[in-house]
Amino acid sequence: MRVHLGPDHDEHLAAAIVEGGGTLVPLHEAEALVWHGDVDGFPELPAGVRWVQLAFAGIEPFFRAGIIDPDRIWTNASGVYADNVAEYAVGALLVGLRQFHGSIAAAARPVQRWQKPVLDPQVRMLHGSTVAIVGCGGIGRAMIPRLRALGVDVVAVNYSGRPVEGASVTFPASRTAEVWTMADHFVVAAPATADTDRLVNAEALDAMPDTAWLVNVARGNLVDSDALVDALRGGKIAGAVLDVTDPEPLPDDHLLWTFDNVVITPHVANTRTGLNATLAPTVRENVARFIAGEQLIALVDPAAGY
């Protein structure tokens, strides 16, 4: 099977293609394309390319650019980075609840760095709490055993409402509004679609407990940034940890940088640096499956948009 690797060479992915049974070829000779770049620079596809493997889990820029057509097989990296992102989300909850950010901010001052009297009463325990995972797909499923071992009860929201293993209860997306009052803290991990744009809006933030921490590991636009600023000003929630922002990158003068109860990380829940090494086993498996005529891992549904 003839596979092109673009936009440039990568040792992990090249080895995976060969180990899966493929041969590396120029694009015009290829039956399949493994593309580990962004949407910018994505090539015109020759007719011979029947399958495209993308390297990201969130591929809405490829949809927006009209690249994903229903005539070919498309696979993405959905689920591949789930452990990385789930681990980040657990860390994000602990950073907020356990006030690591407050200690780190205090330590950066020249004096009164040991802020025991201020921070001690603000620390909250994660164990014994209920966390809602809004958009409980691969990342959410990877979070559940981690959270349960940490003594957390999980409420899941997914598209269908089909029960997620390990969650105490699963709601369909149509009933998301009920969930904001049912949990102590919230992790947003849904795909970015027309339905999930500004899913966390003013009403949602208002409904959450004022002790709630909000974590976003999905896409920035799933949280309404203006509504979040208002909610933080009004003390409607305890704080937020955001690995994705709207806009992204978040401009230096954005108000969200100014809150001492907001932690912003620069989209590192899954890292670009480790991307190809993490993706390689999936590429190897998908090349082997394509050759064997089997169903591929992480098929994209062009109609659903993810």
Place this chain on the structure above:
Amino acid sequence: MRVHLGPDHDEHLAAAIVEGGGTLVPLHEAEALVWHGDVDGFPELPAGVRWVQLAFAGIEPFFRAGIIDPDRIWTNASGVYADNVAEYAVGALLVGLRQFHGSIAAAARPVQRWQKPVLDPQVRMLHGSTVAIVGCGGIGRAMIPRLRALGVDVVAVNYSGRPVEGASVTFPASRTAEVWTMADHFVVAAPATADTDRLVNAEALDAMPDTAWLVNVARGNLVDSDALVDALRGGKIAGAVLDVTDPEPLPDDHLLWTFDNVVITPHVANTRTGLNATLAPTVRENVARFIAGEQLIALVDPAAGY
């Protein structure tokens, strides 16, 4: 049973004493003392006091002050706060490995707050790593299921070397030196005794992988602060997260504050604020057991010093 509660009233502990079957009395009438204060102000004990319940897990100041005598029964809070501290330690590992501290520091700057190119290559995953818990008692045992769910392999060190459930291997304290080369990261959770003073010294830090994160949730003096400063300067380890320091509180001009890969929190792994509410069930149970003539929870061994 007549119990005195000191140094002052507390609603959680008073209710627990009564629920356990006790009656609150002045100290000179008491058979038992529940003391939720520090060593300062600890009273001269009347001969009638046969049992003293202390509120902390680490009670070496009471030993140093010569308060703990072998003629009475003493109990502490060993294990009571294990979930709180274990949760903190897991959070501490994630803060360091996932570079939350770097994001928080960058966010505090006026410009170039979104430090993706700098931070992305520095992020490390916790899953797939090996963590050594040095001093694997109640806190360590509470950490193990949490770490395993996070995809971590655990190496335990305890005094006897008796296997700890869930650890891949358990070493006796006499072989601690071997462990520094066997794990990726290290959590210090041993009691403070003469044997554990400066347990993490220059040799230990030198033996650790230079990618190691060190977490201390025990007592500050278990880590040699000067040796730690040297190791950080020399790049011998990746960083440290310290909830306890030597000296403590850490003075504002201490060198440990100056490293961007050191996170210092002001002894909040277990909080003073939530202490009595967390301790109350143990006090209730111990009062009931004392009345029934049963063995108490968290007996102190005056000979062992913890």
